[in-house]
Amino acid sequence: MARGNGNSILNRWYFNSESRVCVSFVYSGRGGNSNNFLSRQDCLKQCPEYRSPCPEGHPHIGLSGQITHCGASGPSICPTTYWCHVGATLEESFVVVEVCCPGAADPCEQKLQLGTGTARLHRFYYNQLSRTCQQFQYSGVGGNENNFLTLSACESRCPDCNCKLLFVPLCETSFLFTVFRNPCAFGQPQLDESLNVVMCSAADDRLKMNFHLFRMFHLLLANIFHSYSICAADYFCHIGDEEQTTVCCPGRAENMCMEPLVSGTGEAALNRFAYNALTRQCLPFVYSGIG
Structure with a gap:
């Protein structure tokens, strides 16, 4: 990205080759290079943007212009309004993608979301009806926070059902x-x-x-x-x-x-x-x- 050496203040877009995302910047009006687009749409037409694995929005981009990477061992690196998404790319090799996605919330209150990718990742989610953690296959892209790598991680975050079953004669004996x-x-x-x-x-x-x-x-x-x-x-x-x-x-x-x-x-x-x-x-x- 080249801001130029002029005195103007022009809103432009450039393609960040490291994060593979079109980003806005202020162009001075003189100098610069061809990586300078009038709109985000013009930028996207010329440069293939990184497909976000997040269910909504794009991964967090740090001050260096690079995507913030997290991991199961260090999810706290994400900002307070972001959460650590551990998924997979859409390529056949299914490279692990660990990025900070926007929209942090309580995973125990979110519904099961299989995603929109093609990977088959063994994960666990919290079932609000049964109040238990259960296994599912995650597609690697587009899922939410109710997506845990292990059963223990799910059970430690979300409350399990400790209630006792009470047999109350609610129905007639003819019901099976x-x-x-x-x-x-x-x-x-x-x-x-x-x-x-x-x-x-x-x-x-x-x-x-x-x-x-x-x-x-x-x-x-x-x-x-x-x-x-x-x-x-x-x-x-x-x-x-x-x-x-x-x-x-x-x-x-x-x-x-x-x-x-x-x-x-x-x-x-x-x-x-x-x-x-x-x-x-x-x-x-x-x-x-x-x-």
Whole structure:
């Protein structure tokens, strides 16, 4: 960046090659170089800007003009209004990116956010409904603060559920209580606005299961009724071994044909087919029904 040697005060933009971001500066009107744009849009047209991994805004840039890098061992380097995002680049190598993102808040009060990248990073998030820390796969870009590297880090930051389950006769004996088995490989099934688990089918015709949810044990009522819509954009229909495990799970892939074969962790033996990207064939396999 060259301010020039004139006496004018002109608002201009230049491309910072170290931070890969278009930055405003004051140009004196004489001298300078070609890295001098009238607007940010003009700067972006000529120079490829760094894609921010932050869910909103751009990473913090220090006085040197470089992006402020943090890390799991030293997140306190970020300014008070920023938080340390540990993600991955969009390149195939998935280089770890540790930067200070704007908008620091309480991670325990934020919803699960899988992000918009293509990486598969094992992380933990705090589930406000169950008040427990659970595992999920982070895409590396665009997530929020409710994203912990380890289970212990999540549990030390967010309160767990220490309450005791009280068995109160709230329903008639004709209702059947069953313990809900979460069939999703990562995270929790999709819930509707009434906190009902959203069930689906191979044809994407959903069923909802009305259930009385004890936060600790996820008890369900077997009272099922129909609804007609498809899983949310970031969910996919998991087809399990029974109706109760055929639900909308988080982690829909942009290209399911490139997903690795996963047999699951259940006890069922379901005949299924998977696409082998190497042989370019759909081949049979046995799915366990969960995971």
